[in-house]
Amino acid sequence: MATAQRATSSLSTTELSILGLLFSRERSGYDLKKAADAGVGYVWTPARSHVYAVLPRLVEGGFATVRTVAQERRPDKQVYRITKHGKDSFVRWLEEPIDERPGSSDLFLLKVFFGGRMRREALVAHVERRRAYVAEKLAEFREIEGEVRGDETEYYGYLTLRWGLELAEAWIRWADEVLPELADR
Amino acid sequence: MATAQRATSSLSTTELSILGLLFSRERSGYDLKKAADAGVGYVWTPARSHVYAVLPRLVEGGFATVRTVAQERRPDKQVYRITKHGKDSFVRWLEEPIDERPGSSDLFLLKVFFGGRMRREALVAHVERRRAYVAEKLAEFREIEGEVRGDETEYYGYLTLRWGLELAEAWIRWADEVLPELADR
DNA sequence: GTCGACATGTAACCAGTTACATGATTAA
DNA sequence: TTAATCATGTAACTGGTTACATGTCGAC
Numbered sequence: 418m419a420t421a422q423r424a425t426s427s428l429s430t431t432e433l434s435i436l437g438l439l440f441s442r443e444r445s446g447y448d449l450k451k452a453a454d455a456g457v458g459y460v461w462t463p464a465r466s467h468v469y470a471v472l473p474r475l476v477e478g479g480f481a482t483v484r485t486v487a488q489e490r491r492p493d494k495q496v497y498r499i500t501k502h503g504k505d506s507f508v509r510w511l512e513e514p515i516d517e518r519p520g521s522s523d524l525f526l527l528k529v530f531f532g533g534r535m536r537r538e539a540l541v542a543h544v545e546r547r548r549a550y551v552a553e554k555l556a557e558f559r560e561i562e563g564e565v566r567g568d569e570t571e572y573y574g575y576l577t578l579r580w581g582l583e584l585a586e587a588w589i590r591w592a593d594e595v596l597p598e599l600a601d602r
Numbered sequence: 603m604a605t606a607q608r609a610t611s612s613l614s615t616t617e618l619s620i621l622g623l624l625f626s627r628e629r630s631g632y633d634l635k636k637a638a639d640a641g642v643g644y645v646w647t648p649a650r651s652h653v654y655a656v657l658p659r660l661v662e663g664g665f666a667t668v669r670t671v672a673q674e675r676r677p678d679k680q681v682y683r684i685t686k687h688g689k690d691s692f693v694r695w696l697e698e699p700i701d702e703r704p705g706s707s708d709l710f711l712l713k714v715f716f717g718g719r720m721r722r723e724a725l726v727a728h729v730e731r732r733r734a735y736v737a738e739k740l741a742e743f744r745e746i747e748g749e750v751r752g753d754e755t756e757y758y759g760y761l762t763l764r765w766g767l768e769l770a771e772a773w774i775r776w777a778d779e780v781l782p783e784l785a786d787r
Numbered sequence: 788g789t790c791g792a793c794a795t796g797t798a799a800c801c802a803g804t805t806a807c808a809t810g811a812t813t814a815a
Numbered sequence: 816t817t818a819a820t821c822a823t824g825t826a827a828c829t830g831g832t833t834a835c836a837t838g839t840c841g842a843c
Contacts, residue, residue: 429802447822459762462704464804469824471802490812492822519647526765532758573717577644580711580776587772591765614830632794649832654796656830675840677794 428510430524431471434461436480436499436507437531443498445486446472460526472497480506507531512539517550541599548592555585613695615709616656619646621665621684621692622716628683630671631657645711657682665691692716697724702735726784733777740770 428436438444438452446469453461453468463471472495475481480503487493499507512535515525525547532540558581565571565578613621623629623637631654638646638653648656657680660666665688672678684692697720700710710732717725743766750760 431802445822446824447820456759458704459766463802466805466824467803488821491820492811494822519643526762529765530758530762532761573715574641576717576780577711577715579779580714581644583772583776584769587768591768594764595761616830630794631796632792648830651796651833652831673794676792677839679794 428506429471430461430527431463431467432475432480433507433510433524434463434527435468435471435475435497436503437527437534439481439497439499440504440507440531440534443484443496445494445496447494449497457527457530460530475503479503508534511535514546515543517546537599537602541596544592544596544599548589548596551585551588551592555582555589558582558585613691614656615646615712616648616652617660617665618692618695618709619648619712620653620656620660620682621688622712622719624666624682624684625689625692625716625719628669628681630679630681632679634682642712642715645715660688664688693719696720699731700728702731722784722787726781729777729781729784733774733781736770736773736777740767740774743767743770 434453434457435449438449438457444452446465449472450463450465450468453463472481472483475497476483479500481497481499484496484498485493486496511528511531515528525543528535528543529540558578562575562578562582565575568575619638619642620634623634623642629637631650634657635648635650635653638648657666657668660682661668664685666682666684669681669683670678671681696713696716700713710728713720713728714725743763747760747763747767750756750763753760
């Protein structure tokens with residue numbers, strides 16, 4: 418019974434996504450992979466084998482429990498159920514601010530996808546932070562754009578920069594649509 | 603002299619970015635890391651140690667050569683120069699179509715960044731393919747949107763879907779700006 | 788005297804992928 | 816009879832990260 422209760426910060430995308438899916442009901446590895454492909458898919462698509470590799474680790478960490486379900490005309494299955502510790506850890510992770518620096522993998526959409534599990538204000542704060550960060554980037558990019566535009570030697574870098582601008586603008590449009598909606602709920 | 607001349611398809615993002623940077627001039631690992639942070643950064647930001655790890659592999663594969671440059675009041679350095687094989691491989695990779703399926707890492711912007719090294723038609727084809735793929739996705743997402751909108755239980759999935767729509771529209775706007783420009787060159 | 792730029796690397800680790808391996812049931 | 820669905824896992828590998836390790840020179 419050495420359920421070590423690992424900290425929430427050390428959880429990988431796959432582990433977090435699984436916890437999110439287990440939140441609503443217990444599932445087998447097979448179910449989880451299917452649920453991922455159908456639902457979170459836009460945000461998270463792990464290999465099947467990876468799901469199986471991660472599940473025992475969740476149990477070891479005290480985030481979930483397993484139970485073998487014998488079936489007659491189907492192979493037996495291992496069904497995983499989230500624990501109190503798992504739920505608490507997941508919600509804590511959900512609500513904690515996202516590291517916006519480039520390179521840090523983007524878990525923003527994963528948090529939004531499971532947005533119903535956190536307090537409304539926490540989700541609103543995430544969206545506001547993203548909006549603020551992107552607005553800053555946008556200003557930076559616009560400055561660089563002014564310097565680079567027209568410089569033939571930098572033309573292809575300029576094209577990628579313009580994608581950066583388009584992307585930043587898209588985030589801002591999205592946030593400006595979503596924020597009033599969340600406020601109205 | 604066992605320069606095995608590995609195939610181009612087996613090159614990683616880091617290896618390709620380095621080849622792209624070496625295309626214009628020879629550089630040390632230190633230079634490459636700096637150049638990456640300043641330029642390709644938007645698209646590629648490897649760890650310093652990773653750059654050093656990859657360089658000998660490029661030499662082994664016949665993509666580059668090394669030369670030790672002794673310096674008086676600076677540590678000696680290893681300067682890497684791209685070979686004919688390296689250039690050919692890089693251009694072949696640049697021009698070959700991108701795997702648009704989700705999950706396949708996105709090398710699109712890397713190709714655009716080094717777009718000056720390929721034939722104009724090849725770059726145009728990349729942008730057109732991206733546009734076509736995204737337009738398809740957009741149609742799909744719009745259909746799902748119709749089904750999901752208003753379903754309270756799916757609200758948070760609906761928010762992420764709407765990001766997908768915004769993103770797809772951003773790609774299309776970008777492509778529609780860039781394509782006529784490329785045609786005019 | 789301390790900080791930043793110059794310069795290179797090793798070692799340990801982690802997340803994730805593909806390929807391999809197995810096998811029953813059910814529907815077309 | 817062929818393919819899809821159900822069901823779980825191991826092994827080998829890759830691409831990448833952080834931390835450790837070392838040392839000089841020049842500017843403030």
